Amino acid sequence: MTASNGRGLPLEGIRVADFFWLIAGPASSRVLADFGAEVIKIESLSRVDRIREGGVQPPEGAIADSNGVFNDCNTNKRSISLNLSTPRGVELAKEIVRRSDVVTNNFTGDRMERWGLDYASLRAIRPDVIMLSMPVMGTTGPYVRYGAYGNGVIAFSGLSTNMGPPDRPPIGIAPLYSDFSAPYFATIAILAALHHRELTGEGQFIDLAQAESGMALLGTGPLEYTVNGVLPPRLGNRSRDHCPHGAYRCAGADRWCVIAVGSDDEWRLLCEAMARMDLATDPRFATFEARKRHEDALDDEIGAWTASRDPWQVMHVLQAFDVAAGVVEDLADMVVRDPHLPGNHLREISRAGESVSFLTHAQPMRLDGESPPLRRAPLMGEHNEYVFRELLGMSEDAYVRALADGAIY
Amino acid sequence: MVEANARPGPLADVRVVDLAGESGVFAGRLFAELGADVIRVEAPGGDAVRSRQPFIDGTPGVERSLYHQHFNAQKRGITLDIRHARGAELLRGLARRSDVLIETGAPGELAALGLGAEQLRAEQPRLIYLSITPFGQTGPMAGYRATDLVASAMSGLMYLNGFPDDPPAVPGAEQAYHMGALTAVVGALLALVGRDRDGTDTGRRVDASLQEAASMATLQTANANYYSWHRQVPVRRGLIGMAGGRSLFQCRDEQWVSFVLPPPFWEHFLAWLDEEGIEHALRGDEWRDLRYRTEHAEPVSAAIGALAARFDRSTLFHEGQRRRLLVMPVNNVADLLADRQLRHRQFFTAVDHPELGRSLVDSGVAYRLSATPARLDRRAPLLGEHNDAVFGELLGLDEGQRAELARSGVI
Numbered sequence: 001m002t003a004s005n006g007r008g009l010p011l012e013g014i015r016v017a018d019f020f021w022l023i024a025g026p027a028s029s030r031v032l033a034d035f036g037a038e039v040i041k042i043e044s045l046s047r048v049d050r051i052r053e054g055g056v057q058p059p060e061g062a063i064a065d066s067n068g069v070f071n072d073c074n075t076n077k078r079s080i081s082l083n084l085s086t087p088r089g090v091e092l093a094k095e096i097v098r099r100s101d102v103v104t105n106n107f108t109g110d111r112m113e114r115w116g117l118d119y120a121s122l123r124a125i126r127p128d129v130i131m132l133s134m135p136v137m138g139t140t141g142p143y144v145r146y147g148a149y150g151n152g153v154i155a156f157s158g159l160s161t162n163m164g165p166p167d168r169p170p171i172g173i174a175p176l177y178s179d180f181s182a183p184y185f186a187t188i189a190i191l192a193a194l195h196h197r198e199l200t201g202e203g204q205f206i207d208l209a210q211a212e213s214g215m216a217l218l219g220t221g222p223l224e225y226t227v228n229g230v231l232p233p234r235l236g237n238r239s240r241d242h243c244p245h246g247a248y249r250c251a252g253a254d255r256w257c258v259i260a261v262g263s264d265d266e267w268r269l270l271c272e273a274m275a276r277m278d279l280a281t282d283p284r285f286a287t288f289e290a291r292k293r294h295e296d297a298l299d300d301e302i303g304a305w306t307a308s309r310d311p312w313q314v315m316h317v318l319q320a321f322d323v324a325a326g327v328v329e330d331l332a333d334m335v336v337r338d339p340h341l342p343g344n345h346l347r348e349i350s351r352a353g354e355s356v357s358f359l360t361h362a363q364p365m366r367l368d369g370e371s372p373p374l375r376r377a378p379l380m381g382e383h384n385e386y387v388f389r390e391l392l393g394m395s396e397d398a399y400v401r402a403l404a405d406g407a408i409y
Numbered sequence: 410m411v412e413a414n415a416r417p418g419p420l421a422d423v424r425v426v427d428l429a430g431e432s433g434v435f436a437g438r439l440f441a442e443l444g445a446d447v448i449r450v451e452a453p454g455g456d457a458v459r460s461r462q463p464f465i466d467g468t469p470g471v472e473r474s475l476y477h478q479h480f481n482a483q484k485r486g487i488t489l490d491i492r493h494a495r496g497a498e499l500l501r502g503l504a505r506r507s508d509v510l511i512e513t514g515a516p517g518e519l520a521a522l523g524l525g526a527e528q529l530r531a532e533q534p535r536l537i538y539l540s541i542t543p544f545g546q547t548g549p550m551a552g553y554r555a556t557d558l559v560a561s562a563m564s565g566l567m568y569l570n571g572f573p574d575d576p577p578a579v580p581g582a583e584q585a586y587h588m589g590a591l592t593a594v595v596g597a598l599l600a601l602v603g604r605d606r607d608g609t610d611t612g613r614r615v616d617a618s619l620q621e622a623a624s625m626a627t628l629q630t631a632n633a634n635y636y637s638w639h640r641q642v643p644v645r646r647g648l649i650g651m652a653g654g655r656s657l658f659q660c661r662d663e664q665w666v667s668f669v670l671p672p673p674f675w676e677h678f679l680a681w682l683d684e685e686g687i688e689h690a691l692r693g694d695e696w697r698d699l700r701y702r703t704e705h706a707e708p709v710s711a712a713i714g715a716l717a718a719r720f721d722r723s724t725l726f727h728e729g730q731r732r733r734l735l736v737m738p739v740n741n742v743a744d745l746l747a748d749r750q751l752r753h754r755q756f757f758t759a760v761d762h763p764e765l766g767r768s769l770v771d772s773g774v775a776y777r778l779s780a781t782p783a784r785l786d787r788r789a790p791l792l793g794e795h796n797d798a799v800f801g802e803l804l805g806l807d808e809g810q811r812a813e814l815a816r817s818g819v820i
Contacts, residue, residue: 010603068634141753152737155667161741162581173580174569180626184591189776191598196419198605204780213775219582223475225742226770240462247576260556326559339549359633364621365596
């Protein structure tokens with residue numbers, strides 16, 4: 001798997017023994033897999049990854065592991081099925097770790113310890129191993145056994161109370177948001193640790209609390225409280241540094257366009273674009289402070305202009321005048337109508353012998369203009385032969401015996 | 410546990426030139442926390458980040474922006490007019506001595522100053538040139554302008570938030586900027602590790618897009634296959650969560666909790682209802698089936714609501730978790746500062762700011778690395794604070810040369 005510029009993917013030669021499950025974890029190791037690491041998803045029938053099932057399924061009906069979300073989170077990985085409740089299963093897992101650079105898991109509590117796969121044990125067999133554990137609350141402290149899905153992480157970490165109109169319940173942000181921010185924190189930590197290991201040969205343990213990584217996204221909220229003694233205000237769609245700043249209703253059902261204007265120059269450009277130069281000379285809107293004082297009236301004027309127009313037209317017209325404006329895109333916009341995403345960010349991938357293809361996203365950063373190729377998420381145990389026979393070098397006898405004993409399913 | 414300040418961070422050998430505007434200023438902080446020497450380059454007089462609200466005590470001033478204090482903590486700072494030919498030359502010198510350059514200019518903007526990726530990487534092939542733009546370096550919207558609001562809207566992240574009768578709500582604290590910076594730093598570190606490993610000792614050009622970065626959160630919550638397979642378009646539903654039932658519940662003390670019933674522990678929930686003597690019609694076997702519950706969510710939500718109304722938020726949180734139900738408090742910043750877990754883990758970090766005569770208590774770092782801890786222990790730089798160190802020690806300009814550059818407004 002090489003990018004077309006001739007240089008390999010940056011993580012080629014790195015192997016990851018991946019005990020992640022659900023979403024936030026697998027979305028992290030997907031980044032490593034997409035950029036060339038060999039990620040071995042170690043699955044156990046005693047704890048089946050629940051997102052292999054359910055979720056959004058093809059119209060023809062579910063085929064094996066056809067949940068769209070599972071397929072988003074597990075591209076480019078290999079999968080083995082190992083019974084970690086047997087001593088032989090744990091032994092084989094350790095053999096994989098011995099050949100791995102990175103070990104990952106997001107179990108809550110002492111699951112890895114109970115398997116004998118905690119950092120101290122793994123370090124004994126692979127001294128320079130980098131191990132990342134990312135439970136919701138981290139690996140220490142009074143809440144160490146507490147669990148949540150993404151919506152609970154968002155609630156805990158304060159990402160719900162810092163948005164929306166002040167008179168509404170704190171419903172917060174898209175419910176799985178932290179499942180896609182935490183993975184990039186996890187990846188940063190792993191890559192930084194890999195860099196350190198390249199220089200020094202030293203591995204380490206990384207403790208990442210998903211809830212804390214959510215709190216690292218609160219911006220100035222904590223400082224505003226600790227320094228100024230006030231809770232950050234909920235501003236709805238308004239901004240302290242921009243005016244106008246909001247979502248304006250456009251023609252069509254539930255269609256909206258956002259507009260953000262900061263300086264007086266930008267305001268004049270907006271007036272020009274709307275062909276409303278009378279507003280540019282209106283003293284109510286002449287300065288930022290004046291616009292802030294009359295923000296309701298200002299929003300009414302802009303809303304009156306957008307209401308009869310298609311949101312895409314509003315965006316293109318305003319952008320032609322260098323005004324920051326954009327369509328409030330729904331899923332159909334993102335998949336079909338957006339000028340950029342469908343052709344550049346979304347990929348259709350399929351698995352040999354299957355009629356169904358999946359739509360997933362590429363990684364949002366390009367290296368030397370390239371976005372790595374995507375391979376469909378593995379079936380459970382799809383790479384047993386490769387991992388146990390080729391990588392671990394098990395004899396056919398030993399492999400068959402492990403199957404017969406139920407150590408490998 | 411990790412002993413703070415024990416050892417340098419994992420990127421202690423890495424130098425970063427930080428030219429980012431507000432859309433990418435978080436990226437440099439992430440590098441700095443990990444021990445990199447991040448040199449923030451501001452125009453003489455200070456950059457626009459210093460005029461972002463909120464201000465300390467509400468009073469504007471070049472050293473008073475909490476936005477600057479938060480996002481530039483742990484960095485060094487210099488002033489340099491890169492639009493001046495001599496300034497651009499100095500920046501090239503700095504880039505030659507650096508590993509990573511972060512910029513958020515419109516595509517082509519820095520190239521016009523002779524500071525584009527190709528130009529700098531021709532001089533310094535090891536350089537990792539990191540660009541963060543709203544829509545990426547290429548494509549039909551590459552030249553379009555965006556703030557966080559616009560990128561949030563165009564990534565689908567906004568459409569899903571709010572009540573059906575309200576406008577879509579933008580996420581708080583500029584999440585598109587945060588996601589853009591996070592993914593960009595991952596890209597840069599991939600290039601760094603690649604440079605370490607593949608024997609070429611060559612950096613890469615990293616192109617990060619705010620729209621693409623923020624869209625991932627949407628494309629998972631509202632998976633693209635809902636549309637590609639079923640032509641379904643998920644909409645914002647207020648308190649109704651993913652599984653069809655309500656997701657947030659108000660407690661006896663009028664605080665809120667997020668309350669999710671994980672499939673294996675349905676019985677725990679019923680037992681709790683019974684202990685509380687809460688009437689419900691959820692005893693039949695059909696309710697054990699997650700799909701059935703999803704399709705008949707209202708009686709379940711009503712029972713959770715009745716339970717929530719009997720307890721205050723804290724009791725509901727800890728008692729729920731004890732019963733292995735996924736109950737989480739809806740915290741605000743004050744709640745977080747007081748939280749036992751976060752205090753135990755010393756998540757919030759105090760950074761002294763002698764010039765302001767204050768200690769600034771802020772969110773700490775998101776990860777604990779046992780051998781090479783990331784840290785937050787340095788306030789944001791004063792304007793031009795490190796001019797002498799950087800232009801003198803690093804670039805070798807003597808005092809006279811520096812004074813001349815200051816007189817001509819370059820630094």
